[in-house]
Amino acid sequence: MRNNNHLSFPWPLLSFWVRRILIAWFLIAFWIFLFQIIVCGIVHDNEKVKAFLQYIEVLPAFVKALLGGEALQFGNIAGLIAIGYQEPFILLLFMLFAVGVPTALLAGEAQKGNMELILSRQVTKTHVYICTALITVTGMAALVLVMFMGTVVATNLYEFDQKVPLYSFFILAINGGFLASTAGGIALLSAACFQRTTAVSLTIAFLVINYIVNIVATWWPSMKWLYPATIFCYVGDPKIFTETAWPLADMGVLATLLITSTILGGIIWQRRDLPL
């Protein structure tokens, strides 16, 4: 009977959960990194780029929208490299992490019965929530850095006849990180409210609807008014490349969504009975 009743942050839980998701994180990071190299490898060659541009020009508008919409400037290298930041496959990888981690750690552990054991030790529900949020946001930020590093490495591997504005790509990556973290916040909110399957389904539904609305609004001029309603509206402002400006307003909107959903999720998680 020599137990320390002092309530401290559960670092062992945080480190255990980090180790649990590390393999998944590395796999996602590897593909994101590799994809940037592949994109740069394709677009650095002038002849191939010209052929690619001609091909893109004849594609329907919605396909251009799928490739990145307004942010893309097919006439220059930077616009083409930016495809690697906005292509659906990359978004899917980011969303996989953003949705998978909070739902696996909050709703998943609760559903498997482990949460009852965790919460029977010196761990509060707030601790558990903070651990999940920290892993989601930090993991997402690290993925964004990996994506940017992919571009940096690729620009050193290949020669480009135009200067590649790396700083603009850094801004774009951070902006993208805010978008992905916002998706993580929505997933966190869902995981705090529902069982794992429901939480994953709802978050994916939210993202898919946003993505479809984004494409429709980009492609169909009369639906352009819908554009600000999607979270994808707040990423890839062309000014990032034309003026090397930080899209502070866009990042502000995403940060507000992230903070609101995270706080709301935290309140609901705190008030809910366990096990689910």
Next chain:
Amino acid sequence: MKAIEINSLTKVYGKSRGVENLSFDITSGEIFGYLGPNGSGKTTTIRCLMGLLRPTTGYCNILSKRIMHGRATQHARIGYLPGDFRIWPGRTARKSLDLMARLGNSDNVSERRNELADRLDLDLDRKISALSKGNRQKAGIIFAFQHQPEVLILDEPTIGIDPLIRQVVMELIREAAHDGATVLLSSHDLSEVAAVCERAAILREGRLVELSSISKIVQQGQRQLKVWFIKDSNIDDVTKELPDGIRIIQHDSNSLHISYNGTSDKALKWLAKFPVDRITTPETSLENAFIQYYQKEGGHEK
């Protein structure tokens, strides 16, 4: 000193009832039995005590501290075994138990853990997924006992465990109480509750219907007599003249097993009409008392 206090505790799940207006205390060092059939509210009470459920009204105190929902109140001093012990299947029992100990600020428990594993005959280095149900339960028992808690809250601790190890678990509970720990033991196995507990509470449909010493609960049950009649005597009429309040448990050609409430006077006067060879008084068990209590309270034999 009261180690556990439950005061007017009510928990309602939407429209359905969990527990209703429960109040009882458990003294330090006491082993307290918590009985009731499935769905009677035992696990709900335990989860309220652990701060996993938010009471609708009322409150619980453990070691003089009010339990706050989700705040891990006094958890470093509590050993908890849930009714359905599940833990990461891909990890070894040792690693999972070590993580759980560190989450409770109990770092130096490996010696105690090994000792418990030896006594319970559990290989801690096997993955949880490779363990049988009984062995997983043993891991759960180590989880509850490894940090030598001051309060043990055990929900069905011997479920799925063989009789030999069950005895070890009972010994562990007695030893913990001997060292000053308070034990709340929820169990369906009434013989083990009778063997280790001083007092018990009985729950029915979320309400406390009995709270007293085990001996008193047993006494409140129906008494029994087993009667053997003289060989070749005619006892065909014995069941036809059965007085009110006496129930036949078993009957064959020359013996009779009956139960009754109150004094033995009426039963003996009735039996005196027949050629009795000998009479024994089988001991009423807690199980009999419990079953009879439910039959009585449930309205079947009112």
